[in-house]
Amino acid sequence: MRMENATDSELIAKAKAGNENAFRQLVVRYQKKIFYLAYRMTKDKDAADDLAQETFIRTYQALGRFKENYPFYTYVYRICMNLSINYHRRQKLTLYESRTENWEQMLEQQGIFPESISTAEEKNLTKLEGEIDRLSPDYKAVVVLKFYENLSCEEIARTLEIPLGTVLSRLARARQKLAQALTKKEAADEV
Numbered sequence: 001m002r003m004e005n006a007t008d009s010e011l012i013a014k015a016k017a018g019n020e021n022a023f024r025q026l027v028v029r030y031q032k033k034i035f036y037l038a039y040r041m042t043k044d045k046d047a048a049d050d051l052a053q054e055t056f057i058r059t060y061q062a063l064g065r066f067k068e069n070y071p072f073y074t075y076v077y078r079i080c081m082n083l084s085i086n087y088h089r090r091q092k093l094t095l096y097e098s099r100t101e102n103w104e105q106m107l108e109q110q111g112i113f114p115e116s117i118s119t120a121e122e123k124n125l126t127k128l129e130g131e132i133d134r135l136s137p138d139y140k141a142v143v144v145l146k147f148y149e150n151l152s153c154e155e156i157a158r159t160l161e162i163p164l165g166t167v168l169s170r171l172a173r174a175r176q177k178l179a180q181a182l183t184k185k186e187a188a189d190e191v
Contacts, residue, residue, distance in 0.1 A: 041084035
């Protein structure tokens with residue numbers, strides 16, 4: 001039987017057994033659909049091309065976990081959609097950052113930091129970035145993923161492979177540490 005005539009299930013079984021040509025055939029079969037999906041989401045040919053390639057890379061890497069009773073296209077489509085959504089979040093945040101002069105206000109609007117930081121509105125970006133850089137790696141990771149990557153707490157938990165409660169406690173503790181540090185800097189600046 002020729003690969004072009006094989007069903008998705010047959011190709012997946014062969015690909016899982018190590019047949020790279022079988023996976024290549026799946027890519028050929030769905031690459032245009034995935035590219036057009038990414039293009040519809042991004043309206044950017046280069047971004048769509050990158051997202052389509054990343055979709056198939058991630059699909060290949062996760063092929064061992066793929067359940068054969070699940071439609072392959074739906075699986076690939078979901079991966080592409082997730083990548084596209086993350087792309088949009090990054091683009092939106094970049095655009096928002098470029099329009100925002102007051103980071104503390106932006107962080108409050110993102111729901112990351114308590115309103116008590118609003119008293120430090122005059123603080124500049126450099127001071128806040130410096131304090132974020134001083135956080136321990138565990139705290140810095142949740143702040144960066146929440147703010148820069150705009151991930152939900154659930155997504156952060158999956159990304160870092162830690163419990164959701166740990167994400168929430170680290171985020172709360174990071175908020176507290178940043179608020180304390182900014183308050184100390186503000187007091188020092190007044191002296």
